[in-house]
Amino acid sequence: DAKTTQPTSMDCAEGRAANLPCNHSTISGNEYVYWYRQIHSQGPQYIIHGLKNNETNEMASLIITEDRKSSTLILPHATLRDTAVYYCIVLTGTASKLTFGTGTRLQVTL
Amino acid sequence: KAGVTQTPRYLIKTRGQQVTLSCSPISGHRSVSWYQQTPGQGLQFLFEYFSETQRNKGNFPGRFSGRQFSNSRSEMNVSTLELGDSALYLCASSIPPGLPTPTDTQYFGPGTRLTVL
Numbered sequence: 001d002a003k004t005t006q007p008t009s010m011d012c013a014e015g016r017a018a019n020l021p022c023n024h025s026t027i028s029g030n031e032y033v034y035w036y037r038q039i040h041s042q043g044p045q046y047i048i049h050g051l052k053n054n055e056t057n058e059m060a061s062l063i064i065t066e067d068r069k070s071s072t073l074i075l076p077h078a079t080l081r082d083t084a085v086y087y088c089i090v091l092t093g094t095a096s097k098l099t100f101g102t103g104t105r106l107q108v109t110l
Numbered sequence: 111k112a113g114v115t116q117t118p119r120y121l122i123k124t125r126g127q128q129v130t131l132s133c134s135p136i137s138g139h140r141s142v143s144w145y146q147q148t149p150g151q152g153l154q155f156l157f158e159y160f161s162e163t164q165r166n167k168g169n170f171p172g173r174f175s176g177r178q179f180s181n182s183r184s185e186m187n188v189s190t191l192e193l194g195d196s197a198l199y200l201c202a203s204s205i206p207p208g209l210p211t212p213t214d215t216q217y218f219g220p221g222t223r224l225t226v227l
Binding site for chain 2: 034036041042043044045046049097098099100101102
């Protein structure tokens with residue numbers, strides 16, 4: 001699976017959009033971009049995934065560049081409960097062995 | 111729909127003991143994967159079960175074992191516990207690709223926090 005690079009930490013004011021970037025320059029054509037988050041000491045929570053097109057669900061939006069070498073997770077109106085470590089991973093549709101990097105620690109503040 | 115459930119949530123054991131952790135997947139999910147998460151090593155894959163068969167295995171010693179039942183519930187067992195086995199043990203369930211979704215999105219449970227003294 002391709003390697004990903006994320007900033008170590010980010011801050012966001014409550015109510016503002018949080019834009020979390022991820023670089024995956026070695027992504028293959030059959031690999032999906034997945035985002036999970038983990039609130040301290042809890043199980044990771046699936047957020048969203050995509051292959052080529054931008055995706056949106058009730059939690060977030062995923063913007064994938066046309067060359068698929070990077071993506072951005074957007075939380076449109078961040079709340080304090082969105083404070084967590086966010087992991088961007090790239091894997092094929094059949095991969096079962098998830099591996100998280102260090103992720104981005106998002107701190108949402110008042 | 112209920113999420114992945116894991117029991118117990120917290121467990122304290124002493125070295126040399128054994129432990130069994132339980133995982134109930136989301137209804138309709140037939141694949142269950144187990145992970146160990148520690149601050150130092152991050153998330154590490156233990157094994158995956160599908161239709162009561164181990165489909166994939168990570169790089170852990172034989173003290174770590176698992177099984178899956180016909181209702182897709184799964185258990186993992188760790189024998190002869192060591193201090194280094196202290197970790198958050200996570201279970202994730204998914205619908206394998208093609209049944210009916212094309213991707214193997216994994217949904218995690220809350221985890222079992224195991225402390226070995």
